[in-house]
Amino acid sequence: MAKPTSGKDVKPKEEEIKTVKEGKQVSTNMLLMINTIVLIVFFIIMTFIGNSIVKSTVKSEIAKVHPSEELIAEDGSEVTQEEKGILLDLGDFILNLADPATRRYLKVNVAIELTKTTAEVEAVNAAANAAAHGGGGHGGHGAPAPVDPMAAVIAEMEQYKPAIRDAVISVLSSKTSDELSTPTGKEIAKEEIQDMVSAVFNGSREVLRVNFAQFIIQ
Secondary structure (H helix, E strand, O other), X not given: OOOOOOHHHHHHHHHHHHHHHHHHHHHHHHHHHHHHHXXXXXXXXXXXXXXXXXXXXXHHHHHHHOOOOOEEOOOOOEEOOOOOOEEEEEEXXXXXXXXXXXXXXXXXEEEEEEOXXXXXXXXXXXXXXXXXXXXXXXXOOOOOOOOOOOHHHHHHXXXXXXXHHHHHHHHHHOOOHHHHOOHHHHHHHHHHHHHHHHHHOOOOOXXXXXXXXXXXXX
């Protein structure tokens, strides 16, 4: 016959159960605390990201409205925007490459962007201000309509175009198909074109960028 459980055995078991319950309660409280901390950190991160996106959007909109102005970075330093120059389309080029074994040729469209002179920038700004303030006068009796300041620039570019095209041909025809088949080779060719075309203007202008389109090697 089994002996009845004594009171001494019951009390330790109750204490063990109580200890287990207290341990579970502590674990639950710890989990709640961890979850709360995680949520707070997540909220802070999302707030920071949201503020960064808003600031970036505002700067973009300001740049669209005032493209010639400098932006101020968060640390107080000035951020100069990319300079906009005069875009000159040189048209298509079809030329032989310098491959020694086989005859290879290149077909490419080249456009370059040139710096504006101080006088041209001032003329463009003056024309824009005159147009904004109705510079034509009342009833056609005011000052004459302003002359397009870029018309003289376009005429000047046409005069330089043959020398510019010759510089482009000199650079590209000295390259092999292997050299122009890699991104690095194309960038080197662009840099050489920049230097040679800038020399054509003898310091009055510089080439900001060279762009290739329809770059085909056969």
